[in-house]
Amino acid sequence: MPADVSASILAELTAVTGAAGITTGAAALEPHVTEWRGNYRGRTPVMVAPATTAEAAAIMRICHARQLGVVPQGGNTGLVGGAIPASTAEAPQIVLSARRLQAIRNLDADNYTITAEAGCLLADVQAAAAAADRFFPLSLAAEGSCQLGGNISTNAGGTNVLRYGNTRDLVLGLEVVLPDGRIYAGLRGLRKDNAGYDLKQLFIGAEGTLGFITAAICKLFPPPRSLSTAFVAIAEPAAAIALLSRARVALGDQLIAFELINRRAMDFVLDNLPEVRDPFAAAHPWYLLLELGSAGTGSAADEQLEAFLAEGLTTGQLIDGILAQSSAQRAGLWHLRHGISEAQKKAGAGIKHDISVPVSRIPEFLGAAGRVVAEQIPGVQVVAFGHLGDGNLHYNLNQPEAMDAGAFLALREPVSLAVHSIAVGLGGSFSAEHGVGVLKRADLARWRGGVELELMRTLKAALDPTGIMNPGKLLPDD
Numbered sequence: 056m057p058a059d060v061s062a063s064i065l066a067e068l069t070a071v072t073g074a075a076g077i078t079t080g081a082a083a084l085e086p087h088v089t090e091w092r093g094n095y096r097g098r099t100p101v102m103v104a105p106a107t108t109a110e111a112a113a114i115m116r117i118c119h120a121r122q123l124g125v126v127p128q129g130g131n132t133g134l135v136g137g138a139i140p141a142s143t144a145e146a147p148q149i150v151l152s153a154r155r156l157q158a159i160r161n162l163d164a165d166n167y168t169i170t171a172e173a174g175c176l177l178a179d180v181q182a183a184a185a186a187a188d189r190f191f192p193l194s195l196a197a198e199g200s201c202q203l204g205g206n207i208s209t210n211a212g213g214t215n216v217l218r219y220g221n222t223r224d225l226v227l228g229l230e231v232v233l234p235d236g237r238i239y240a241g242l243r244g245l246r247k248d249n250a251g252y253d254l255k256q257l258f259i260g261a262e263g264t265l266g267f268i269t270a271a272i273c274k275l276f277p278p279p280r281s282l283s284t285a286f287v288a289i290a291e292p293a294a295a296i297a298l299l300s301r302a303r304v305a306l307g308d309q310l311i312a313f314e315l316i317n318r319r320a321m322d323f324v325l326d327n328l329p330e331v332r333d334p335f336a337a338a339h340p341w342y343l344l345l346e347l348g349s350a351g352t353g354s355a356a357d358e359q360l361e362a363f364l365a366e367g368l369t370t371g372q373l374i375d376g377i378l379a380q381s382s383a384q385r386a387g388l389w390h391l392r393h394g395i396s397e398a399q400k401k402a403g404a405g406i407k408h409d410i411s412v413p414v415s416r417i418p419e420f421l422g423a424a425g426r427v428v429a430e431q432i433p434g435v436q437v438v439a440f441g442h443l444g445d446g447n448l449h450y451n452l453n454q455p456e457a458m459d460a461g462a463f464l465a466l467r468e469p470v471s472l473a474v475h476s477i478a479v480g481l482g483g484s485f486s487a488e489h490g491v492g493v494l495k496r497a498d499l500a501r502w503r504g505g506v507e508l509e510l511m512r513t514l515k516a517a518l519d520p521t522g523i524m525n526p527g528k529l530l531p532d533d
């Protein structure tokens with residue numbers, strides 16, 4: 056018998072979904088109460104997985120009546136602890152999983168839209184679009200495990216934001232079960248719809264604190280017929296900004312990815328992932344990964360990118376560059392980029408930041424943050440990489456080789472405060488794409504206090520007056 060809910064509540068929940076929708080028992084619940092990196096561990100008496108929106112609404116009505124906390128969960132790949140339940144005997148929390156909501160309800164090729172349920176894996180939404188000769192551009196390294204509902208709830212970014220925008224820019228309509236069990240039925244596939252407040256926006260990036268998303272209608276695009284990918288070595292971040300500005304003019308909307316990687320990140324990948332090779336003979340301080348997606352099938356985009364790189368070499372904006380000659384070589388370059396987090400983990404204890412600043416201010420951020428972290432932790436290893444085209448850097452720190460991991464991690468608070476202060480001071484954010492969850496609630500209070508936080512609390516109180524949706528996440532305590 057689960058500790059935190061009575062047999063009668065469990066019977067009510069089971070009556071809605073049948074046994075197939077109910078998971079209990081420590082072993083079966085383990086993957087749902089643990090964050091994949093082991094940074095968060097919680098507890099829950101039961102995970103409930105409705106198979107339809109009507110079932111989700113019925114579950115929510117029970118939770119509302121019984122004052123049970125509800126923690127929505129998708130693929131549990133989030134990085135801020137938002138999907139991990141924190142049930143106690145006094146305040147039980149169930150996990151509400153979207154994993155059985157997996158239908159692609161509709162694909163309207165001429166409207167360039169797909170209607171998919173929240174539990175669809177991101178990779179499955181991409182595949183469904185591709186099968187209809189359409190393109191769903193949201194792409195991140197976790198795409199084989201994360202779900203569309205989780206992507207929407209975190210307003211996920213990823214590698215194609217420069218060209219196609221964040222998840223927020225890709226969602227046209229939502230279906231959401233509200234905390235009292237009512238259904239907000241907003242699945243409209245319209246590019247134009249100025250009929251009052253745009254309610255769907257409330258739930259995008261809300262991290263499950265305002266409702267449970269059951270389905271979404273998303274934009275599709277013409278698929279790029281060819282991809283051209285280059286890996287480039289540069290001397291300093293200012294060169295990256297100059298190259299990005301020139302690339303946007305020279306290559307236009309074809310430019311879909313522009314990623315920055317520092318040498319430390321490259322070293323970690325080369326040292327810890329045996330399958331990865333350095334694309335260049337010599338070591339360089341900074342690298343860029345650029346990708347063009349073009350409508351043509353010929354070699355025109357490759358030629359354009361080659362000409363762009365050649366000009367960069369002539370003007371000294373770049374030190375060296377290679378153009379992927381095959382899809383295998385392209386995959387290898389992306390593997391290098393996507394492998395950084397795994398390699399960094401293998402390299403020891405880390406303190407991570409997910410900041411954004413206006414693109415033009417990235418060099419200032421890197422200069423100022425580099426100085427401050429070196430002062431606070433002499434010998435600290437800075438792993439700076441990310442979506443430069445979006446002004447978003449994962450500014451991660453690894454323990455100095457001679458330092459004890461515990462002593463290093465004890466410095467997290469002051470060092471993160473310093474890094475976030477610099478980002479915010481440059482007009483940036485302490486959370487670019489990973490959200491707030493549990494990890495950054497205090498940061499939200501610090502950096503978005505006053506009227507902004509008051510408005511957030513007003514919205515929460517309006518939609519979830521009894522506070523059952525994802526308690527203890529996103530909003531700081533009063």
Ligand SMILES: Cc1cc2nc3c(=O)[nH]c(=O)nc-3n(C[C@H](O)[C@H](O)[C@H](O)COP(=O)(O)OP(=O)(O)OC[C@H]3O[C@@H](n4cnc5c(N)ncnc54)[C@H](O)[C@@H]3O)c2cc1C
Pocket residue numbers: 126127128129130131132133134136137138153173194195196197200201202203204205206207208209210211212213214262263264266267268269396488489492525528
């Ligand atoms: C290797 C790796 C690479 C990553 N790269 C990126 C990246 O490039 N960009 C990026 O933005 N993120 C990235 N992430 C983070 C993560 O993948 C994203 O945040 C993703 O969108 C989370 O989806 P999920 O289904 O796993 O959600 P979960 O982790 O299950 O949940 C995340 C949040 O959404 C809520 N939620 C989940 N489903 C629902 C629902 N149906 N209704 C309401 N609320 C819900 C949860 O309560 C929680 O607060 C990466 C993660 C990994 C492991």
